[in-house]
Amino acid sequence: xxxxxxxxxxxxxxxxxxxxxxxxxxxxxxxxxxxxxxxxxxxxxxxxxxxxxxxxxxxxxxxxxxxxxxxxxxxxxxxxxxxxx
Numbered sequence: 064x065x066x067x068x069x070x071x072x073x074x075x076x077x078x079x080x081x082x083x084x085x086x087x088x089x090x091x092x093x094x095x096x097x098x099x100x101x102x103x104x105x106x107x108x109x110x111x112x113x114x115x116x117x118x119x120x121x122x123x124x125x126x127x128x129x130x131x132x133x134x135x136x137x138x139x140x141x142x143x144x145x146x147x148x
Contacts, residue, residue: 071134078126085116 089112096109 071130074130075127078123078130081119082116082123085112085119088112089116 089109092108092112
């Protein structure tokens, strides 16, 4: 396996780490809030955690898409160099 693939895997792990942390936060908030009656003020952390998770997902998807575009452009550049030789 090329070293470049390991670099891509590490980059993907780094991009997804905030999403995993936000997911853990949502699970903890949900577990604490599920014990409360509906409309209780303790549900606000759950809403906040959901928004945080959505924001982190959006950011990660954008980073992943940008990285893929950059990788494709780099691959095309390398292929063009080899064709010109």
